[in-house]
Amino acid sequence: MIPFAGNYTRQQWSQGIRLAMYPTGRNLVFRLLGLGLILFLVGVIVYNAYQGEQVSWTRLARPVVSMVLLGAWVSTPYIRAWRTAAQAWRGTGQLGLSGVVTDQGIVSNASSSGQVDRWDRVLRAIVRDDIVVLVEANGMATILPRTFFPSEDHWQRFRQLVQLSVVPPR
Known part of the structure; x- marks a missing residue:
């Protein structure tokens, strides 16, 4: 995790x-x-x-x-x-996200029911040095910047997991 x-x-x-x-x-x-x-x-x-x-x-x-x-x-x-x-900035002016990344997917506070956003629902992963964006089949995107992770090791493990888990459509 x-x-x-x-x-x-x-x-x-x-x-x-x-x-x-x-x-x-x-x-x-x-x-x-x-x-x-x-x-x-x-x-x-x-x-x-x-x-x-x-x-x-x-x-x-x-x-x-x-x-x-x-x-x-x-x-x-x-x-x-x-x-x-x-x-997104019109409301409180502050947007936050927290959760965990697992082998099954991502569990975050953005999901009201606490469901796992499974890897097989992700259509596209855009991986940059400082940010990863996961676009799901329903059009929703999960934006995870480098600063959200506690250490460089966590960030690198997450990026590797994304590259292994997200299979782009052909």
Whole structure:
């Protein structure tokens, strides 16, 4: 059993939320392509305006609507992460987590019934030098910074257990 306890700083909480919610891989590539398309459309509109070309509103409406819809799609995960990170600090202004890590999973005070968050429910583990974020199948994320563990030995054992226990989906 590996104990952990602590209060999040705003930086730790925000970093964990960003790691859990920001797009990665193919999703990130498609969002960057969407951003590139928006910039291309803006460039075409600005270029035509500088050339003195009269553009009718009916001809301009389709690209503008497309840019707005594409912009909403591109920005949604970033806005959602920002809102989630900010929302947690509106209440008491202090967020804490304590519990133990076992071979079966994590038992923490975040679980109202004291149930074990089992390793087989974890879809993705994001392991960094100073923080580990575990994203479960239900979309919930467990954010565990290095400062929550009593010693470097506990932190290293936890990281090894995460790497052994979390099997990424194929």
